[in-house]
Amino acid sequence: GQQVMQIPQYQHVQEGEDFTTYCNSSTTLSNIQWYKQRPGGHPVFLIQLVKSGEVKKQKRLTFQFGEAKKNSSLHITATQTTDVGTYFCAGPNRGSTLGRLYFGRGTQLTVWP
């Protein structure tokens, strides 16, 4: 079955350092989504990437979708304590148009002040 692999599982950074999480799929994805889950909370949608090689920015967050549409990354510049949480990537199964997504295991980010 389809698998979405995400690394690293954990990342501890000092406030102000950068952070990157990587997502790889065993199959070509039509799109990829990113979610953030704060400690004790529920996942919240951040962004969706659709086009090959697409790059999108949200303030200090930069999202990339690989040329082959099999990998993606989320980069946070100059982390803040508010960035703490688990970041998940998720991709749909083939032919899905209604949001059946396969989630990576997530990267748990800890930011030390």
Added chain:
Amino acid sequence: DGGITQSPKYLFRKEGQNVTLSCEQNLNHDAMYWYRQDPGQGLRLIYYSQIVNDFQKGDIAEGYSVSREKKESFPLTVTSAQKNPTAFYLCASTRPRLAGGTGELFFGEGSRLTVL
């Protein structure tokens, strides 16, 4: 405000008992989902429903059951056949897909089930 409401937030049950988790949405979304989350794991799909009176098994449906009698409601029953039911359960719904993509998921706040 529109959203997804899950209840209860915390639930304790004895082994061998069935429990039902409630999920209600007023977003007018057609598709609804149940995910299970364990520590260090991603979200694993239990069941999903794309329309009223229809639902499909996800990747880990064994030991669970659902119903979809109303568009707004998608309750999940954790049966005694589920071997390891202690987990965080998340209900979600999807609005029509984004351009060129797939609908984003809106999650409820989750229900944390502990089986003693």
